[in-house]
Amino acid sequence: MSNNLLAGKVGIISGALDEKSIAWKVALKAHSEGARFVLTNAPLAMRMGEIKKLSEQCEAPIVPADATSVEELENLFTQAQEHLGGKLDFVLHSIGMSTNIRKGKHYGDLNYEWFQKSIDVSALSFHKMMHVAEKQDAMNEWGSIVALSYIAAQRVFPDYTDMSQAKAVLESIARNYGYRLGRLKKIRVNTISQSPTKTTAGTGVGGFDAFFDYADKMSPLGNAPAEACADYCVALFSDLTRYVTMQNLLHDGGFSSVGISEDIVEALTKANS
Numbered sequence: 232m233s234n235n236l237l238a239g240k241v242g243i244i245s246g247a248l249d250e251k252s253i254a255w256k257v258a259l260k261a262h263s264e265g266a267r268f269v270l271t272n273a274p275l276a277m278r279m280g281e282i283k284k285l286s287e288q289c290e291a292p293i294v295p296a297d298a299t300s301v302e303e304l305e306n307l308f309t310q311a312q313e314h315l316g317g318k319l320d321f322v323l324h325s326i327g328m329s330t331n332i333r334k335g336k337h338y339g340d341l342n343y344e345w346f347q348k349s350i351d352v353s354a355l356s357f358h359k360m361m362h363v364a365e366k367q368d369a370m371n372e373w374g375s376i377v378a379l380s381y382i383a384a385q386r387v388f389p390d391y392t393d394m395s396q397a398k399a400v401l402e403s404i405a406r407n408y409g410y411r412l413g414r415l416k417k418i419r420v421n422t423i424s425q426s427p428t429k430t431t432a433g434t435g436v437g438g439f440d441a442f443f444d445y446a447d448k449m450s451p452l453g454n455a456p457a458e459a460c461a462d463y464c465v466a467l468f469s470d471l472t473r474y475v476t477m478q479n480l481l482h483d484g485g486f487s488s489v490g491i492s493e494d495i496v497e498a499l500t501k502a503n504s
C-alpha cells in the first residue's frame with residue numbers, strides 16, 4: 232500500500248547489491264511511495280549486473296561511484312542532480328565492508344591496512360558524501376540523510392572486529408555533520424541501527440547465524456526484517472520526521488533494551504540439562 236509519502240522527492244540510494252540488500256528494499260519502498268532517485272554502487276558491484284534489474288523496476292538511472300573517492304562522489308552528486316532535474320531531498324548511505332571480517336581475522340590479529348580500509352569504506356565515505364553535498368549545495372532545505380549502523384558501535388560483538396569501530400565513527404559523523412547541515416540548511420542526518428539481517432555484508436560476519444538467532448530470541452518483537460528497515464528509512468526521508476536529527480535510531484525489535492529474555496533462559500536451561 233502506498234501513502235505517497237515521498238511524492239515529489241528525489242534522492243540518491245547507495246548500496247543495493249542484490250535482492251537481499253537493505254538498500255534494494257529501500258529503493259522498492261521509496262519508488263512505491265512516489266520518490267525518484269539515482270542508484271549508485273561501487274563499479275565492482277555494477278559488474279555483477281544485478282542492480283540493472285532494480286534500475287528497471289524503479290526507473291532509476293545508475294551512476295557508479297566508489298564511495299571512498301571524493302572525485303567519484305562529486306560526479307555522482309552532479310549527475311544525480313542532472314538526472315533528477317534539481318537539488319536532492321534524501322540520501323541513503325548503505326555501505327559497509329571489512330576485509331578483516333571477510334578473511335576471518337580475529338580482533339588480536341587485524342591487518343591495519345585493511346582496518347583503515349574498513350573505516351574509509353564504511354565510515355569516512357559518509358563524511359565524504361556530505362562534504363560533497365555541502366560543497367555542491369546539492370540538498371534542498373529539510374532534506375534527510377540516513378546511514379545504516381549496527382549496535383556493535385556501542386557493545387562488544389567479538390566477530391564484528393574492526394567494523395565496530397567503523398560504525399562508532401559513522402554514528403559520530405552523523406551527529407557532527409548533522410549539527411553542521413542542520414545549522415546551514417535544516418538538513419537532517421541520522422543513523423538507523425538495524426537488527427542482524429541476512430544480506431551479503433551481514434552473513435559475512437563469523438558466527439552470523441548464531442547471533443541472528445540470539446538477537447531474534449532476545450528481541451520481544453523479533454529481529455527487524457530488511458523490509459521494515461526500508462519503511463523506517465522512508466519515514467525518515469518523509470516530511471513526517473522533520474525535527475529528528477543527529478540520532479542513532481535503534482531499529483532492533485527491542486533488542487537493545489533487554490537484559491535477558493525468557494527464550495534465552497529456556498534455551499540455556501535446555502542446553503544445560
Ligand SMILES: NC(=O)c1ccc[n+]([C@@H]2O[C@H](COP(=O)([O-])OP(=O)(O)OC[C@H]3O[C@@H](n4cnc5c(N)ncnc54)[C@H](O)[C@@H]3O)[C@@H](O)[C@H]2O)c1
Pocket residue numbers: 245246247248249251252253254272273276296297298299324325326327328352379380381424425426427428429430431432433434
Ligand atoms: N546485514 C546486517 O546484519 C546489517 C545490520 C546492521 C547494519 N547493516 C549495514 O547496512 C548497510 C548495508 O548492508 P547490507 O546488509 O544491505 O549488505 P550488502 O552487502 O547488500 O550491502 C553493502 C553494500 O556496500 C557496497 N560497497 C562496498 N564497498 C563500497 C565502496 N567502496 N563504494 C560504494 N559501495 C560499496 C557493496 O557493493 C554493497 O552494495 C551496511 O552499512 C551494513 O553495515 C547491516
